[in-house]
Amino acid sequence: MKRYGLTICLREGDDVEREYRKHHEAVWPEVVRSLHAVGVIGLDIFLHGRQLFMVLDTVDDFDPERDFARHVASSAKCAEWETLMKAHQEPPPGAAPGAWWAQMECVCHLPAPSEGTPT
Secondary structure, three states: EEEEEEEEEEEOOHHHHHHHHHHHHHOOOOOHHHHHHHHHHEEEEEEEEEEEEEOOOOOOOOHHHHHHHHHHHHHHHHHHHHHHHHOOEEOOOOOOOOOOOEEEEOOOOOOOOOOOOOO
């Protein structure tokens, strides 16, 4: 299993956070199925102020660029969801040109007891 940390910002606006939260209370089933189909095992999104942080657990051969593109192209509903989410988001400060979500570097990992002692 691979784990990714990604960040993005919500756009400024009175109703942006409320709308974003509302959408995520009931993620469309087509989106969930598609993400699982491209190798996403688990996904959590955290919010602090306008900053979103996503923890993504995937199969070992998952490639974010390739597999998120496959996800978006998998159906009209998935493409619609991504367009809707992008209406609420903007790249974070320091994101690479053309990047949307910015991949973060893991600087500390505390393994589960079953994983053994950290080195």
